[in-house]
Structure formats: C-alpha cells, structure tokens
Amino acid sequence: MSQVGGSQPDRNKKIIIVGAGIFGLSTALHLARQGYNDIHMCDYQPYHENNYACSAGCDAASCDENKILRASYGDAKLYQDLAFKAMPVWETWNDLLSQTPEKELPPGLSPDVKLWHNCGFLRLSDGDDYDQEKEEQTQNKFPPNIKHTQYRVTDVRRRKEAQADGIPFSKIDPFDRFEKGLPMDGVLDMTAGFVLASRACAFALHLCHKLGVHTYFGPDYGMKSLVRKGTRVSGIITNDGNEHNGDIVIVACGGWTPSLLPEIEQLVETTAGSVLSIRLPTDRQDLWSKYSPEQFPVWSWSMGSFELGRNLGGLYGMPRTPEGVVKVAFRGAKWTNYAHRSNASGREISYPKTDVDEIPEEAMQVIRTFCEENLPELLDLELERGRLCWYSDTFDNSFLIDYVPGTDNLVVANGGSGHGFKFLPVLGEHVVDVLEKKDTEYTRLFKWRGVPDGERNGLEEGPGGWRSLDKQKLVGREEWKRVTPRTSSAEDNRTVSKL
Template sequence: MSHIEGSEPDRNKKIIIVGAGVFGLSTALHLARRGYNDIHMCDYQPYHENSYACSAGCDAASCDENKILRASYGDAKLYQDLAFKAMPTPENELPPGLTPEVKLWHNCGFLRLSDGDDYDQEKEGQTQNNFPPDRKHTQYRVTDTTRRKDAQADGIPFSKIDPFDRFGKGLPFDGMLDMTAGFVLASRACAFALNLCHKLGVHTYFGPQHRMKSLVRKDNRVLGIITNDGNEHTGDIVIVACGGWTPSLLPEIEQLVETTAGSVLSIRLPTDRPDLWDKYSPERFPVWSWSMGSYKLGQNLCGLYGMPRTPEGVVKVAFRGAKWTNYAHRSDASARVVSYPKTDVDEIPEQAMQVIRTFCEENLLDLLELELERGRLCWYSDTVDNSFLIDYVPGTENLICATGGSGHGFKFLPVLGEHVVDVLEKKDTEYTRLFKWRGVPDGERNGLEEGPGGWRTLDNQKLVGREEWKRKPPQTPSADNDRTVSKL
C-alpha cells in the first residue's frame, strides 16, 4: 500500500521504539523532526548514565570507540548516495558541546587493500564509476605512480598510501585510498543524538527493567510491549530496532536475519610513546581494510580492518572475515534455536586472534609489543543479502522491524530514520523498496543456511585473550614456508 498523495498521517499516534542504537535513535530523531509528538524509546542499557561507552559495559554494536564512514559500495549506488548524504559537511561536523580536540568526524581517508592477487578489480571499478564526478579526484590507486604523485601534491602524507611500509619491505599489495571517507567516534555520536532526542521531546526509558520481554499481540495487531518489570506499555505503532537481539524478539524474521559477531581488539598506546601517537594519528594514518572476502578456515588472510588512534590513544584492529554465531536462544514462538549475542566474554575465537596476529606480524609489528587492552565480540544483525530490513512485519498491521545493519549501518545515523518514517507512513520510495520485506533465497544466504551445525558457532571455538596477544619469538622460516602469511 502506498502513501496517498496529499493525505496527512496522524502524527498524534503513540509510537514505541524498542532499542536505542543507531536504528532506534535515528528513527526517534526523524519522527520528532517530522512532527510526531508521542514518541517513547526504551532500552535495557542505562545510556543516560554510561553514554554508550563500550568501556562502561555497553554491548550493542552501536557502542564503540569508532566506526568507519565510507561511501564505497560497488554497484549498490543507493547505499553510496545515502552514505554521502550522511557524511558531515564542514559547517556541521562539530556539534555544540564538542571541542576541536574531540570532534565526531575524522576525514582521515579509507585505504582498501589486498595483497594484489585478490584485489577486487570489478567491485572497485564499480565504486569508481558510481562516484560523482566532483569526488573522483579523491581516489588514489596505490600502485599507480601518477596517482601517488597526485596524492603528494594534494598534501596527503605517503603514510596514508602505504601505512604498513609494504613498498619498503618489498611485499605485494594493491588498493585504493579514498579520501572522502574516515571514521566517526561512535559512542560520542550516539550520546549526541540521544541528547538531540531529549531536546525534541522524545521520552526515554533506560535500564534493565525497561528491557522488552515480549510483544502484546491481539489478532493481527500489536497492542504494546511488556518489559522486564512486568509493566505493559500500550502504543499505536511498535518499532523493534534491537540489532542482534531482534531475531529473538521477532520470530517472523528468523530466516531473514542472523545475529553474528566480529572480533575486535583494542590496543592503547602508551603516553610515553609520542612516536606511536604520531604514527597512528588520523593526520598520518588512515582507516584501512585488507581483503574483505570470505575467510576459509585456516587458509587465508582476509576480512581485516582497523582504525587510527582515538583521542584517548586507542588503536582498533578487527576481523570480520568469519562471522561468529551463538545458537543459544530458543524462540518461544517458533521453537527454533536462533543465534543470540554473547556479551559476557572479553575474549575472541582463537582463529580470529591468529589471523589478526599474523597480519600484525607483517604489517603492524609495533602493536604486538604493547598490551592488549580489550578483546571483545561485536554483535550485528546480518540479513540474507546484507541489505537492511525495514518494513511492516507481514500479517501485523502496526508492527515494524528496523534491523539488519549487517556491519555497515552505523554511518547512516544522521539519515536512516528518515526512511524508517517513510515506511511507517507507507510511502513508496526507492529506499522503502530497497529495505522492504523479502523472501528467503535458495542456496547460500550469507551464512544463514549453516544454522547451528555451522563451523562458525562459538561452541566450536576456543576463546583466547590477552595471553595470546603477547609478542612471540619470531619463527625461523623453513625452506618451503618463507612467508607465515601464506600458511595461515
């Protein structure tokens, strides 16, 4: 059903948003900006106290030191255009209350790399073809001598072309430095958005007692939600935007969305190492990724990414080549076992640690000399095709799911809610069609076809922490293995 042109939606409806991460925050902001005046947002995390800081125990995917902001999407031009729209402009990149020393948006560049053999020429070509003409000059192929000289002439330090000194070491690599991109201080951005929500009159309910326990259903309608404290909260429309917890709350999406985890390590630079603070600063070091393909168990080095240091000196290195699952929750409605976030561990799978360590041994050796501050699993909601799922739940006229961030949703915080509100108002747009409910494809479904029997499940993994990060003595290469990387 399409929105009737010229008709006005009822903006006095009471709307309940379950979840205060990026999807929930952005939805609340755009509802308020569009004139809705009875908006209620709940979450089990006390965000009003911990400001979304993962170091304070926040465990949603939105709660992080930093997140990549990039518009490189291959042939997915609608996502590219939406990402460019979400990028801060010079006049609004520094919101009130933040100083120049602690700004949200760092336009430090994004270096997409591989060892050369698996350079994704096709996808990179699609990205470059889709970029607007006035931004094409911001793209620098690292193996192109002319473009390297152009980067130098444009004032870009060579350390952003080759932060791992692979030229100096004689190691193969290829890739693209994209100077439209960078990173956002994620937790701070969420806290800032929450403050805007409060200023716009959004009612918030935070803390364990406000965790949604179940929906209240009657026939083809949802009457509201029941929270952990036993209270029932009625509403005209319920929007479930709980990230990795969504499949456990909405059985209808179990075959479309799977909760998966990436492996994230945080290394804090010592305050007495100004050389490292300078090397990993956003002014000299880019956001980077390495061979963002599928990981083959014990066989390849891929799915890695990392960030420059934060203002506090934290450098992040992460592995997303294997998307870990945790089939530990049985749905009350369907009786299926679904993957569920396991956030009570400060370790990562040994396979992930091995990949990260091997990469660092060749490219970021100085990080292995430092203490690992924290290892953790960051839980996402992955759809069958990595595209968001924002739509009314079939068969329920006033229930909307807004989920499926699939590891790339954070960057859309400023703009995503606009399209959730369009869904709510049943408008027919290119984005409501992009995010709409869809069927389950045959064959491969972004890993969902594996289920509890897949190799990625946590019960098949050995978890390791700080003890495995300590730098180990270098191994003497054997005659048939002179590169550790090739024998992962």
C-alpha cells in the first residue's frame, strides 16, 4: 500500500457527506475512527424521525427489512475477501448491541434483537440452470477451513453430514421439492445469512453520533446542487437554499446520484428490484416456526439465468423478521425509470420512482408463480406491501469510489449494484483510503473507469430499453392472489448480474 505524494492527511478538514445510506454511514464511521474531527452528513430523508424503517416511508435502497450477507462471489475474490472481513465485525456489532442498555439506543433497536443472523444461504435452481462454473469458482476461492460449511443439496452424503452437523433438513429443502419429486440443485452455504437492514443503519448512525459526526436530516437538507469554483467544489447548496462550505465533498446518494452528478451519467444507471412483504398472522405459529431463521435459510433461485417470459429466475427471499414479515423479491429484471433530464448533458436519466406501492406485472407473475409451486401457504396470506427498491448499478457491477475527474476535492461513493449492504461495517475504511489517495487493491478496484463499447449491464439500452417502467403495467395487492398463467410478448432476453 502506498500513498500518492507521501503527505500526511489533514484530519482537521471539514468533510461534507451527502447521503446517509450505507456508503455514507460507513464513510462517516471510518473517518471518525481515523481521527477526522469535522464530519458533516446530510440527507433529505428524516432518519432522525423514522430510523431508516421502510415501513415508515424510507425509500433508499439501504432502508429494508433485511439484506443478504454472503461471500459467494465466483471469481471476484476481492469482494469475497471483503465480505469475510465484514462478518466478524457484524458479530462484534451483535455483541455491542446486546451489551448496550435499551435507554441508550435509538427507537426501533433493542439489545435483544441481533442485527446479523448466520442462518445460511441456499443457492438453488431447478437443475438445468445450475451455475456449475460460478459455484466452482466460489468453492475454489473459499478458504480451505470453511469447505465443510458448503453442502451440495443433491449429494446424499453431504445431506447426511448436514444433519449430523445439526442443520435442519428444512434448510436443505425449504420448498419440499424432494418430497414432491421436483428437480433442484444447489449449495447450502452456512457461512452466510442476512442482516436486519434498517436496524443496522440505525445502529451505524448511533455509532457515528457517539463519535461526534454531525448530521442534518429532512427535506431541507437534501442536496440541490454543488458549489463549483473551477476545479474545486467549495460546498453544497441544500434544498432550503442555504450554502454549506466544506474542504471535501463526498456524494453518496445511491440511485439519486446520477441526477446530481452529471459526470457519472454514463457509468451508473438507477435500477429497481421488485420486493413483496408478507406478514405472518400471529395465530399461525406453524408458519412463524417454519420461516424462523433457525429453520429457514436465505435463498435464491436461478439468479443468473432469468429470461423474460421464458423461465423462472432472478428470485430470492428471506426468513421472517422478528415482526413476522417474510420478504420475496425479484431482481431478474432491473427496472428503469427515465423520468429525469440532465441539466448538463440533456440526456434522459433513470431516476427513482418511490411514490408507488406497486410492482410491474411481470415481476408479480414471476414471484407468484414461484410461490404457487414452492411456497403456496404465502398465497393464502394478505400482501402487506409491494415496492420497488432502487439501486445504482455500474456498467460492470463493481463499486465506483474515487475522486471525480477534473476536480480536486469531490469524491463519489456509488454503484452498490445490489450487493453493497453487507459491507456496511468495513467499506468506509476503503473510502478513507481513496480520500487519502492511497494505492491499494481496493482503491484500484473501485477507481474511475472509462465507458466500454458494447453491452454495459443494460446501460446501453437507455430509455428505449424493455425494462423501462413506462412499458410496464404496475399491479398491487389485488394481483397477489389472482392465479393466471404467465404470458409475455417480449422477444428480448436479459440476464441478471453475475455478482
């Protein structure tokens, strides 16, 4: 590791972080831990009032019931290693939370509720779509001392070893496909699980406050524009019209970033996954038991092989939350919403559409069809909420964390691409390295890069692409229990991210 120029960083500089999702939170946390003493973080969302709860109207990607925590990254070993680095820190956060008196915690947090649940992650397909190559890459790069935690579900010997290891069979086959005689293949990865996302953000914010980070939340504190003077950015103007000066500005606004920072318009696209939340009735203790983290794993189904109108894929789901909410989601089609025009370039830019509680009909049909075969009891329950979860996808699914070219003190931290949340406890360390212009394998991984020719993770489609919401019929609760055959006239085939 080396530092360009060899100079020591000035930790008295005033740093403004725009955005208090996981990129902003983690950056603020690690800046404070490394001795920076003038950190200011703002966000248009009133996190001081709603504590990141999506049920209270939070619409950032970081605000969610839960997120997957896994290290299975195929041949992307640096991301694998970073995930394994995060896991023990999540354990530390569990311990720290459990030891904190409830009166010292923000609302919604309790010392009795863990943030990180190591319940296992079951990566499945119907057999024909089993991604043998990627799974082999993952297994080959995993450290030898954890190989025993990986159980191939079609291997009878490994199923018996899982039972001997105390793993309930319901985590090998939560959908009863073996009993039904249905095809299935995959791996149960017992290093993985899920994090209670909104609670984790609230806890990270709590840690930031304890370290002296200044925060400004609510509609007035959303960034309206940057204040540029030549190659420098002297600060930001917030929605209330006030100017806030700073020595360094870090823009970490998730799916809103392309509309605020024209330089990344061709590198990042704002896209949405489709999320359904089903609340288990309190009198159905059988379902509370079935979907508990002790009995039910995080799962995915054919994440790399969805084809529009032709197969089931791009699906994932979670055990229940402490409140009894089960999440089933579809990321096989990354929806776009080209509803914003750039003031700088005139381009149409995908922009989060958060004022709906509906999802595209295609997504609803895929989720419902999957549940009809695998989780039929959920279709007997009322759908509590449907929503679109808006991410920022880079053209290569790798994060974009770097100084913006042509500027001296403007940094972007973006491009979570649907897999960033797990790194909340550790990502900020590498953002600080970028800030201090250190040369590491991660600053090189996240660095600014040029726009390639050809396919760019869907970015090449633009507003004319098939994923645009203006081409979709949106449906809500009334469609959840309606059983209709899946149909699609689309001829396009698209696959989901391999990360």
